[in-house]
Amino acid sequence: MAKYCNVALIGQGFMGRTHSNAYLKVHKFFTDLPMAPVMHTSFGQKEENPDVFANRWGWIHCSQDWKSVVRSEEIDLVDIVTPNFMHMPVAMEALAAGKPVATEKPLAGTLKDARAMVAAAKKAKVKTFVWYNYRRCPAVALAHQLVKTGKIGRIFHVRCVYLQDWGGPDTPLLWRFQKKLAGSGAHGDLNAHVIDMARFITGDEITEISGAIAETFVKERTIPTAGAAGGIAAGSRGSRKKGKVDVDDAVLFLARFAKGAVASFEATRLATGYQNMNGIEVHGEKGALRFRFEDMNYLDYVDNTADAAVKGWTRIMCTRGGSHPYAAAWWPDAHIMGYEHGFINQAADIMLALAGKKPVVPIPDFADAYETQRVLEAALLSAKNRCAIKMSEVK
């Protein structure tokens, strides 16, 4: 008989919807979970109509007082989906109350906040999780398994992009464009994902960053009307008053991995033509991998040990139950999956981890996600100082 986990969702918006959908659906597809989430309480600010959100998604209670929710004896897991600047205050409160904490990526808006969260998690001795959802695309999880089992061999190159195009001049000065709320721009929002993906798939750590460039193409944006300061909704209508943008629209950088691979990373919100294209390519001695989120069900693979006559890119449809991670919980072969399935897969893994079981693939805890946060910081230092930064310089 599954145990129950009373979840408190702190925040609403785009990630509030993806996480609510995950808790709503997870036990309908992962039918043998040892722990089932109860959608106990959601928090939203008054202007976000928390009762409307709670009723739409099936949260039993709703609140405008996140501190009392987080401290409540009834809550077993605090899940943070607020803008980045609130990750630390909410996590600290939850950890002080001895609650396991999950938070959306990145761990925090700044390395300082992230460091405090890691220390508090260590002291609280509770489980923590960071929703790097793309790890839970079956194709990305398969890539991780192929590298781990030696199919790719010694890795020479890693090439990562996260290309979006919604950041044009008409997009208002949303929280994602404000340093005090986001910490950084496309960098912390998008490079965070592909840095985590590269670390996850290679099983290796970055030791040095160089050649970083940070650019803000759109220097000022219309200040949103009340309530439009939310996510990436392009429809957020701005007022005519403009505000200065103090974060990047794009950050590119080069990196070295501990085991010798060299890498490039590029994140931008102005890659005209790419709406949400994250991708990674890994070139090794025995094989190569290529993932593109816009074709998220496929993993492209080269078996470099194959006979020369048949050697080349093969396209694996990663939906085969029993062969591909998570696939057995879903539909028959090639009845493909979408963006929301990664979040439902992650909810299943969090329930497994809370019940002391092994997730399908590793979930980054605060300490793991801190390594990604260090790389984010190192790249910004490299861009600011126009120099190489050794990771040993960024604690």
Ligand code: SOE
């Ligand atoms: C906006 O850039 C965003 O919603 C990111 O914040 C998410 O992490 C990404 O998965 C989709 O785009």
